[in-house]
Amino acid sequence: xxxxxxxxxxxxxxxxxxxxxxxxxxxxxxxxxxxxxxxxxxxxxxxxxxxxxxxxxxxxxxxxxxxxxxxxxxxxxxxxxxxxxxxxxxxxxxxxxxxxxxxxxxxxxxxxxxxxxxxxxxxxxxxxxxxxxxxxxxxxxxxxxxxxxxxxxxxxxxxxxxxxxxxxxxxxxxxxxxxxxxxxxxxxxxxxxxxxxxxxxxxxxxxxxxxxxxxxxxxxxxxxxxxxxxxxx
Ligand code: MLT
Numbered sequence: 001x002x003x004x005x006x007x008x009x010x011x012x013x014x015x016x017x018x019x020x021x022x023x024x025x026x027x028x029x030x031x032x033x034x035x036x037x038x039x040x041x042x043x044x045x046x047x048x049x050x051x052x053x054x055x056x057x058x059x060x061x062x063x064x065x066x067x068x069x070x071x072x073x074x075x076x077x078x079x080x081x082x083x084x085x086x087x088x089x090x091x092x093x094x095x096x097x098x099x100x101x102x103x104x105x106x107x108x109x110x111x112x113x114x115x116x117x118x119x120x121x122x123x124x125x126x127x128x129x130x131x132x133x134x135x136x137x138x139x140x141x142x143x144x145x146x147x148x149x150x151x152x153x154x155x156x157x158x159x160x161x162x163x164x165x166x167x168x169x170x171x172x173x174x175x176x177x178x179x180x181x182x183x184x185x186x187x188x189x190x191x192x193x194x195x196x197x198x199x200x201x202x203x204x205x206x207x208x209x210x211x212x213x214x215x216x217x218x219x220x221x222x223x224x225x226x227x228x229x230x231x232x233x
Contacts, residue, residue, distance in 0.1 A: 001168060002169075004137070004161055004169070008144065008154060010109045018112045021114055023139045024141065027153060028215070029193075030214055034066070034081055034085075034086050036122045036220055037086045041087045041091070045096075045232050047063065047230050048099075049099045052067075052099055054097070055067060059097065063094075064095070066078060066096050066097065107226065115226075116225070119140075121189075123221070126218075131164060140178070142154055142156075145197065145198055150197065151196035152196050155185065155189055157179075161182070162179060162183065189215055194211065
């Protein structure tokens with residue numbers, strides 16, 4: 001039987017063997033929710049980069065530049081990190097370079113996996129369908145916050161495990177913890193995610209509507225996958 005592991009923060013990724021497995025990277029608030037939203041709304045491809053300078057370089061090549069530091073838009077970028085900024089008609093058919101505090105870096109840290117997917121509540125069912133068809137072992141990589149664990153990404157890991165539980169077995173205590181977090185809160189995921197430190201940080205910036213949107217399940221029926229060094233749907 002294939003297995004599902006959960007890596008609760010990118011700082012623990014060295015504890016997981018990635019070769020031959022599918023890594024699903026998640027940063028619910030808000031990087032992977034933005035990536036899924038952009039690709040569902042017609043963005044051609046999204047290149048995750050670690051540093052601001054790399055995004056600025058890509059900007060010179062015609063990419064739209066997106067991302068944040070500390071939750072706030074980077075000076076000189078076209079977009080910050082709100083999913084509502086990824087829905088514009090001007091982005092249809094365009095490439096985007098994204099650099100965020102945790103999410104884009106977590107994607108880069110998944111190097112070595114057989115396949116790298118990006119997940120969000122927004123495309124939960126589509127990702128589940130893909131993973132069931134692929135029939136491989138999975139590592140869910142939670143982006144967390146600067147090396148620490150967060151509630152919202154762990155909750156998503158638990159939701160994904162809940163959907164896959166009949167076909168796969170959990171491996172490691174972090175997978176059991178994530179699943180139990182979801183099982184105990186599945187009727188009100190927004191409330192428990194609202195308790196997270198990053199939800200409180202973002203609420204301080206007045207972007208509560210982002211939080212509600214990022215917790216919406218199955219808004220989009222797309223799977224997001226890394227092809228080369230670009231994310232595509
Ligand atoms: C990140 O990558 O750390 C986040 O997506 C931060 C944010 O909410 O903008």
